[in-house]
Amino acid sequence: MCATPTVEKSAPELVQPAGPTPGGTLPLSSIDKTAAVRVPVVLVQVFPRAASDVGGGQQDAAVAAMRDGFARALVPYYPVAGRIADVSPGDGEPVVDCTGQGVWFVEAAASCTLADVNYLERPLLIPKKDLLPKEELEDLIIMAQVTKFTCGGLAVGICFSHMVFDGQGAAQFLKAAGEMARGLPAPSVAPVWDRDAIPGPPRPPKLPRGGPPPPCTAFSFVTQAADISPESLARIKDAFRAATGQACSTFDAATAVLFKCRALAAGLPDGAEVRLAFAACTRRLLRGVLPSVDGYYGNCVYLAVAARTSRAIREAPLEEVIRLTRAAKEAVAARFADWMRGGGAMEDHYSVALDYGTVTVSDWSRVGFSEVDYGFGEPGYVFSLNDHVRVVPSAIYLRPPAPKRGVRLMLRCVEEPHAAAFADELAKFA
Template sequence: MDFIVRRTSHGLVPPSEPTPSDVLELSIIDRQPALRCIARTLHVFRHATAHATPAGRVIREALGKALVPYYPLAGRLKFDSAANFPRLQIECCGAGIWFVEANVDCSLQEVDYFENATSIPYETLEHLLPPPPPHGLDPLVLIQITQFKCNGFVMGLMFSHAICDGVGAAQFMKAVGEMARGAERPSITPSWSRELIQSPSLEAYLKSFPTTLLSSPQPPIPPYKLEHANIDISSDDINSLKQNFLRQTGGQRCSTFDIVAASLWRHRTRAISDTLKENEELILLFFANCRKQLSQLLPEGFYGNCFFPIIITATCEMLKRASLVDVVKMIQEAKANLTIEFGKWIDCGVVDVDPFFPPMLYTTLFISEWGRLGFNEVDYGWGPPVHFTPIQDTSIMPVGIVGCQPSPRSGIRLMTWCVEKAHLQSLANWPTGLEDDVQ
């Protein structure tokens, strides 16, 4: 896949109107050391012909308008110099976000709309992401709009995880889309409300981390190399698996995520079992939205981090022998305990094992659900994206991301980097191996 990206302009986009100048506190979840990272995604939009104005200009102007109610995103991370330990805050200075425009002398069709972007080397895809701004600018959001010859475009989006989770980032981008389509204000009023997620008992834990670690923790590099693979699962297969669960449990229901997570964990275990001992402990980890788990209900417009890790363990032998129904029930039981486990952490500071820092091992599988974040609903005036996909520069933990298949197809797309090359073929054959679960 050869294409040359020519960047034509770059600069900061500040709020289009004056905004408050103050310092805002982050929540106890925002300030977790594991969230000192940048989320990178590509969003592919087909044939932008509804406007005579280039997409880059439309989105740039809309960003300035959206940053008025979302003014903290135009600020900068800082450490509270008056605190007796490094306490991360947001300085609302109105400096703006970093915005780059670029073009490519080919069509999106020629690059297959980046349908299999997860399998393309990062060195190729990074040209669609905004390059680092000059030293010292340190924006929280970076965007590159790359216009293709067909009038379609790709948005390369980089977000500081310290200020938004996936739901919050999508909420902001939907607001930008509304502004681009002529709205005067977002349909959802943004709310900071980080004071509702605080825990004095956890402050001592954060004191143990030096400033340098809080700024950018670097996990150890594992001794394995993970291969990327996309696995498409049809809606018919998903529905068949759900119906099978319904029959075998006497009427209990399960979600699409439950089915896909259980299937991937069990199938991956079978694929890599030649490297495992029968009694070896495997971990399944995923983040659960905790917006409804707090004692005080968060307002609809909250856009900060509000999730908690759910961790499930099982032996290799158990997972190899278990039915899909058994594994789905394990996941459902763990989800049912979310309120208790999250309450222990937020109220009592139970940190013997940090849930936000899982072990970086081949036996750990992290699964994330992206299909319900809201990015597939963002519309800048040319309709929602054909698809969006994560961009992973380093693969240090086995991961499966549950997303949607590119439009107009329906069904689930699993974007994975969870096995070594020796196990890739077995994992890639998974869709044909679903028959043993459908009875």
């Protein structure tokens, strides 16, 4: 075990496109500009066996290839090398200015092995700021930091603008950077911009970048992690099939556990409304709207919401909570089509009450962050670092570190008075 680990960073480098790229400005879509996506997203990819021969030269070569992969990927993905700007300063209507300035890339070296810091499992034994290029994204679209560990392992910290990418879109770009780092002549999936093809009914509110709309309460959420085992997921699925004659997904089962456990632990009054909100992918619903759905890397999400009283969720069997989740998913197609036709105000479709009664869910287990290969294999573990989100309880679903299976929940769902009870309820499904 090493002494208190330290991380030394090189000066930030702007990695520019490896070839000429177009200039000018590009519009964002009406979905990109919703208040729900005006926050940066932060994640870390852990590569325990990136360079099993501890020699620094091997690590340095891997990092150099990765940097080159980013530069080459920025040619077809040239908007990502630009900056987010306003059409007119202060009018709140963002666009992407294709300046070609590049993306931030930072190289860092830790004084320890990944084992010394428990492979970056929570609670983190290295400060968050040491794993990321800087604290604020500002007008940048993506930043990366690669941290070398003395065991030969690497950690890649990524911060990206949710106004330009959704999770699947960001993973698509990172996969392209990995493919180019491995020597492919072009990305296997050609990028598609076409944001202006998505209609804009109704006009989104003009809000400053960098935060949610006021007013809202800032909570002191406790960061927690919990695993739902494959055995628990199988039991829940079997019970649902026995009760309904239907199959349910892993997402349905995990979400029912989360929603019920939080209702049991959160201490809300019987009659208080509790809400489950999750981002449903709408790529399939945009076929025929976008010239090509394949390769589109903008936001393709719609907010699905389910609500009941606190008492109803506490007392409901999991099968009933699963039905509630499935009903919210099944309503997405009709509600999204209504929004596309201009039905209802923006806040009727892309917002949810920002209070302690709401929990928001994002499923990262299948968007592609775990399949990125920069030339040293796929990550053993990917986790979120969105500790800056303080206005709404949130949960992100991840793949647990190998060889574990099941679903890992990365949680900022409750404040300290409810954290122990929440952990105890979730532990019943570990």
